[in-house]
Amino acid sequence: MSFACTVWMGFCLSISAQPAKPEPAVVEKPVSYYRQIRPLVQVHCQGCHQPAKAQGAYIMTDHASLLKAGDRGMAGVVPGKPKESHLLEVIQPKDGKRADMPRGADPLAAKDVALFEKWIREGAKDDTPASARDNVSAEQPPVYGLPPVITTLDVSPDGKLLAVNGYHEVLLFETGTWRLAGRLVGLSQTVQSLAFSPDGKWLGVSGGNPGRFGEIQVWDVAKRALRVASPYTGDTLFGLSWSPDSRLIAFGGSDNIVRAVDASNGKQVLQQGAHNDWVLGTCFSRDGKYLVSASRDRTLKLTEVSTQRFIDNVTSITPGALKGGLQVGLVRPGKEKKMVKASSIAVASTEEKVFEEILIGGADGTPRLYKMHRETKRVIGDDANKIRDYPALAGRIYAMAFAPDGKTFAAGSSLDGKGVLKVIQTEDAKQLSQVEGEVGAVYALAYSPDGKSLFAGGFDGQVRVIDPATGKVTKQFTALPGGTMAARGDNK
Numbered sequence: 001m002s003f004a005c006t007v008w009m010g011f012c013l014s015i016s017a018q019p020a021k022p023e024p025a026v027v028e029k030p031v032s033y034y035r036q037i038r039p040l041v042q043v044h045c046q047g048c049h050q051p052a053k054a055q056g057a058y059i060m061t062d063h064a065s066l067l068k069a070g071d072r073g074m075a076g077v078v079p080g081k082p083k084e085s086h087l088l089e090v091i092q093p094k095d096g097k098r099a100d101m102p103r104g105a106d107p108l109a110a111k112d113v114a115l116f117e118k119w120i121r122e123g124a125k126d127d128t129p130a131s132a133r134d135n136v137s138a139e140q141p142p143v144y145g146l147p148p149v150i151t152t153l154d155v156s157p158d159g160k161l162l163a164v165n166g167y168h169e170v171l172l173f174e175t176g177t178w179r180l181a182g183r184l185v186g187l188s189q190t191v192q193s194l195a196f197s198p199d200g201k202w203l204g205v206s207g208g209n210p211g212r213f214g215e216i217q218v219w220d221v222a223k224r225a226l227r228v229a230s231p232y233t234g235d236t237l238f239g240l241s242w243s244p245d246s247r248l249i250a251f252g253g254s255d256n257i258v259r260a261v262d263a264s265n266g267k268q269v270l271q272q273g274a275h276n277d278w279v280l281g282t283c284f285s286r287d288g289k290y291l292v293s294a295s296r297d298r299t300l301k302l303t304e305v306s307t308q309r310f311i312d313n314v315t316s317i318t319p320g321a322l323k324g325g326l327q328v329g330l331v332r333p334g335k336e337k338k339m340v341k342a343s344s345i346a347v348a349s350t351e352e353k354v355f356e357e358i359l360i361g362g363a364d365g366t367p368r369l370y371k372m373h374r375e376t377k378r379v380i381g382d383d384a385n386k387i388r389d390y391p392a393l394a395g396r397i398y399a400m401a402f403a404p405d406g407k408t409f410a411a412g413s414s415l416d417g418k419g420v421l422k423v424i425q426t427e428d429a430k431q432l433s434q435v436e437g438e439v440g441a442v443y444a445l446a447y448s449p450d451g452k453s454l455f456a457g458g459f460d461g462q463v464r465v466i467d468p469a470t471g472k473v474t475k476q477f478t479a480l481p482g483g484t485m486a487a488r489g490d491n492k
C-alpha cells in the first residue's frame with residue numbers, strides 16, 4: 001500500500017470516529033391568529049356572525065369579539081383554556097354526531113379544529129398587524145376623504161331608490177330628492193357589482209377583500225337588513241345577476257368559475273368551470289333556464305341551469321374573432337319571442353327554446369349583438385351567432401345597459417382616464433346620443449324603469465343622470481353620505 005493511501009485511510013478513520021452531531025431540535029411555531037385562524041373564521045363563520053347579522057349575539061370579525069360571550073352567556077374564547085371556550089365546543093363533533101357549527105354548512109376539518117384548540121391553549125394571542133385592522137360597521141360606518149370610485153349602480157324596479165357602491169357598503173339614495181336613504185354596511189371592502197331583484201324585495205351584492213375572500217350579500221331592501229352573507233373563493237367576486245323569479249343569484253370570479261346560489265340561504269346550486277380566465281359578467285335568459293357568462297378568455301358561454309351543463313360558446317372561439325376579453329353580457333329585454341328547436345343545433349333534446357339576443361362588450365370597445373342559441377351546425381372558425389357589430393367606443397367597455405324596451409342601449413368606456421358614453425339603437429346601430437368630455441371613466445350604467453333617465457358613474461365618484469335621447473346631463477351629485485348636488489338643470 002502506498003504512503004498516500006495509508007494517509008487517506010487514516011484520515012477517513014479519524015472522521016468516522018468523530019461523534020455524530022445531534023440534529024437541531026424542531027421548534028414548533030405558535031399558531032397565528034392573523035395568518036391561520038382568521039382565514040378559517042372568514043370562510044366558515046363570518047357569514048352569520050358579523051355586525052350586520054350577529055346570530056346568537058356573537059360577532060367573529062375581529063379578535064376582541066371572539067373573546068366575548070354570545071346570547072348563551074358563555075365566552076367564545078377563553079385564552080389558555082380550551083375546555084372553557086364555547087367556540088371550540090360547538091365546532092367539535094360529539095358522540096359521533098356532526099358539530100353544531102357551522103350551521104347548515106360543511107363542518108370544519110379535524111385539522112382545523114385542532115388548530116383552534118392549539119391556538120386557544122397557547123393563549124389565543126392577537127398578532128393582527130396595525131395596518132390590517134379594519135373596524136367598520138353600521139355603528140362605525142366608513143369615513144370618506146374622497147368620493148369612492150363607482151364600479152356599479154342600479155335602480156330599484158319601482159324607480160324609487162338608486163343603489164351605489166361605496167367602501168365597505170352600499171349607499172341608497174332616493175331618486176328625485178337624491179337624499180341618502182340608507183347605508184348597507186357589510187364585511188366586503190370592495191363592492192364589485194350590485195343589482196336589485198326583479199321583484200324589488202332584495203338587493204344582491206358581490207365583492208370581497210382582494211386576495212382574502214369573496215362574498216355574496218343579500219339585503220332586505222325594506223328593512224335595510226342583511227339576509228345572507230356567504231363567502232366563496234379567496235378573492236373578490238364579479239358580475240352579479242338575478243334569475244327572473246328572484247330565486248337565484250349568479251356571479252363570476254377570478255378562479256375562472258361561474259356559480260349560482262340560492263338567494264334565500266347562499267347555498268350553491270350551479271358551478272361551471274369551462275372558462276380559462278376570470279369570469280366578469282353573468283346574465284340569465286328571460287325564462288331562467290339558461291345562464292350566460294362573459295370572461296377575460298374572450299368567450300361568452302351558455303350553461304343550462306337545471307343540469308349545470310355547459311352547452312355552447314355563444315361567441316366564436318376562433319383566434320382574432322374577438323380582440324380582447326369580455327366585461328359585460330346582457331340579455332335583450334322586450335323583443336318578440338320566436339321559437340327555435342334545440343334539435344336544429346344538434347343537441348339531444350326536442351325542447352323548444354326562446355329566441356333571445358345578448359349584447360356583449362369588452363376590451364376592444366366594440367359592442368356586439370349575438371343570438372343566445374345556435375341555429376346552424378357548428379363549423380370551425382364560424383361566428384354564426386353574431387347578429388351585428390356596433391360603432392366602437394374609445395377604450396375598453398366597462399358598462400352597458402339596455403333600455404327597458406330593448407330598443408336602445410347605453411355603453412360606457414374608459415381610455416387614459418377619459419370616458420365616452422353612447423346611446424345606440426339596437427336594430428339599426430344608429431347612434432342616438434353621446435356624452436363625452438364632461439364625464440370621466442364610465443364604469444357603471446343603469447336605466448330608470450320608465451326608460452326616460454340613464455344613470456352613470458365612474459372614476460370621479462359622481463352620479464350623473466342623463467337624458468338618453470339627447471345626452472344632456474340633467475342632474476349630478478357626489479356619491480357620498482351627505483354628498484352635494486351640482487347646480488345643474490332642475491337641481492338649482
